Amino acid sequence: MSDVALIHVVDDDESQRVALLRLLGAAGFETRGYGCTGEFLLQPLPDRPACLLLDMHLPGPSGLELQAALQLRGCTLPVVFLTGYGDVASSVQAMKAGAVDFLSKPIERDALLDAIGRALARDRALRAAGREAADLRSRFAALTPREREVFDGVVAGKLNKQIAEAMGIAERTVKLQRAQMMRKLGAGSAAELGALAERLKGLCARYSPEA
Template sequence: MSHTTPIVFIVDDDISVRESLEALINLTGSQAETFASAEEFLARPRVSVPNCLILDVSLPDLNGLDLQKQVTAERAEMPIIFITGYGDVPTTVRAMKAGAAEFLTKPVSDDVLLDAIGKAIERSRETIVREAELQALRDDQATLSRREWEVMTLVISGLMNKQVGFELGISEITVKAHRGRMMQKMKARSLAELVSMNAKLRPPLQ
């Protein structure tokens, strides 16, 4: 399998369900990994390729909704598709409010499931790209000196170089030098781009 092959994780205590879903998913070119319990799944290290989780609500240890909480908090790039034979309105509403990509009731047609998986994988791919871009910004931000950080904060707030110099007690020429290095380190081509970067980095800059 290519290291970029999407992975569909399946957590269901019914072995026949796991096997049928695994066979279906493998036919699509994605890689399926099956688990009989939430605890078994949680022991699997996080992956860096597009992925999603097909999850049953009723499980022998940690139930599906409780597992959803943990996955949502720790693995933002992993959309969750619930498939259950015991769906009810309160459970469905709770799952969807908590961010589930889909809530399907067994039996589910192959077309409906594959459509849900396709959308979830694309959502995962977009999240991974955004997270990588954000991490790159954080890495650039970490290279700033204290003075460059101060200059960036004041520039973003709308102050001119002369005003920044007054606030920091340094000359306008020195501000320009710090500002130039800061823009270079942040790889910002304009003030507008720097402001956009700042918005993406929040709350770290607050």
């Protein structure tokens, strides 16, 4: 995966689009330009840091409609809106839907680069959270059903003896399962197990392997 950020520019005004692509290229970004929402949606999105500069008013589906379509697809690509009109209602709608910024044309270079910087920071944070969630899912998925029961007991604050009684197994078996479970999860204490569980709950809504 390339470390150079990719900036997608969707604008039906060819001269404006070309000017933006040149400005961003000179700033060190890789760029791709599109004249409409359909053209953008037909292209696969590479797995790399990126954001979308999106004109509000486009032929066919509007910028707001493209933003909504991306959200329906589960795409978290950060969006910076561009518009030649002072449309307050649209800007409010865009920001409520998660847009990073809403810039009026003609676009000021510093304002544009600042917005892109914030968009890319958001994208990198989302990607990092996604990788962490995938890693935690993988670790929890490696647990056997019995190790999972022991994990639940430890996180609930139960002693080995209490876990053994609840599971109907010997305490020494619980100790063995607990050691294996902690090794798989990379945890050194009950407190670390609790922290892992809370992190996965926050990232994946729940810490089951199917989350």
